[in-house]
Amino acid sequence: MARESEEYKNAIKDIASHSHQLESPFDRVRCVEWCRKLAGLSDEDLESCKLKNEYAQFLRIQARHKFLHGPFTSPPPDGQLSTLSECLGNLMAQQIPYLPRVGPLCPVIHHKSPDGRAYVSTKQIPGGGVFCYMAVSPDGLKCTIK
Numbered sequence: 001m002a003r004e005s006e007e008y009k010n011a012i013k014d015i016a017s018h019s020h021q022l023e024s025p026f027d028r029v030r031c032v033e034w035c036r037k038l039a040g041l042s043d044e045d046l047e048s049c050k051l052k053n054e055y056a057q058f059l060r061i062q063a064r065h066k067f068l069h070g071p072f073t074s075p076p077p078d079g080q081l082s083t084l085s086e087c088l089g090n091l092m093a094q095q096i097p098y099l100p101r102v103g104p105l106c107p108v109i110h111h112k113s114p115d116g117r118a119y120v121s122t123k124q125i126p127g128g129g130v131f132c133y134m135a136v137s138p139d140g141l142k143c144t145i146k
Helices: 002-019 025-039 046-064 084-095
Strands: 108-112 118-124 130-136
Touching: 002 025, 002 046, 025 046, 046 084
Parallel strands: none
Antiparallel strands: 108 118, 118 130
């Protein structure tokens, strides 16, 4: 979780240094609105850290290239953010009417032990079943999530 938080902070710093170069004042306002929305999300669990980081990295790329598109052309939603993949899938479905809308994606569960020596991840397999990954390191070494 620390790595995701650090990447998020670096992305926000980079966005701040490039957002003033956006040509449209509306884009600059949108950029600030999205940064505030992301800053308001919890840092307590891995999933929300990953969600913040996904959006921040995508916004970072756009701010560096001085052009906002996709979800950042409109204000952030008042409620909870969907995953970036779900959001982009729905934007594509709006542009291409014969594509089906994307619903909520199956959750992926991640858990890391407090001492960092064990890690478990599960994901539902389409058509039934569950994929489970577990890593345990010997004393003195810590598992790294990649």
